[in-house]
Amino acid sequence: MRSNVVKLRIRQRKRNAQVSAPPISLTQTRERLLGELPTPEVPQPREVTDAIEERAEALCREVLDLFREYLRRYAAYHAEVGHPRYLDIEVALQTIRDVTLDDAIAHRYAAKLRRIRRHLDIHLNMAEDYVAELDQALRAEEARQS
Numbered sequence: 001m002r003s004n005v006v007k008l009r010i011r012q013r014k015r016n017a018q019v020s021a022p023p024i025s026l027t028q029t030r031e032r033l034l035g036e037l038p039t040p041e042v043p044q045p046r047e048v049t050d051a052i053e054e055r056a057e058a059l060c061r062e063v064l065d066l067f068r069e070y071l072r073r074y075a076a077y078h079a080e081v082g083h084p085r086y087l088d089i090e091v092a093l094q095t096i097r098d099v100t101l102d103d104a105i106a107h108r109y110a111a112k113l114r115r116i117r118r119h120l121d122i123h124l125n126m127a128e129d130y131v132a133e134l135d136q137a138l139r140a141e142e143a144r145q146s
Contacts, residue, residue, distance in 0.1 A: 029101050070104050071096055 044052075079092035103110065 029105055032105070067104060070107075071099065074099060074104075074107075 075092040075095050076087070078095040079088045080086070081088050081091075
């Protein structure tokens, strides 16, 4: 007699095991900034290059202040612990050392991808439970019919 047991290929892992999401590979910042822009084909006159330098320096000053604040908040988010709250200095320093330009620029995007990954893991666990219950019910039905 043919078996009615549903067999699906599902990754095997220990129940309630912590699943760490693999690092999210973000599009490089350089590509995000320059990817859609053509490479200049005509030499630029001195007044244009001077204007570019002046504006680039002004943008760098703005970005410097922004990144300082980002790092201050990022370190606080990862390293403020306990009740009453205190800053775990080692965690803060490691967090600051590990952050990349892509992390800072794509912070929300990366956070959304990590949340999606967690939700997918939850649904995978639910699917594994459902398949196990379904297999058990089908085996019981087969045994009853035999």
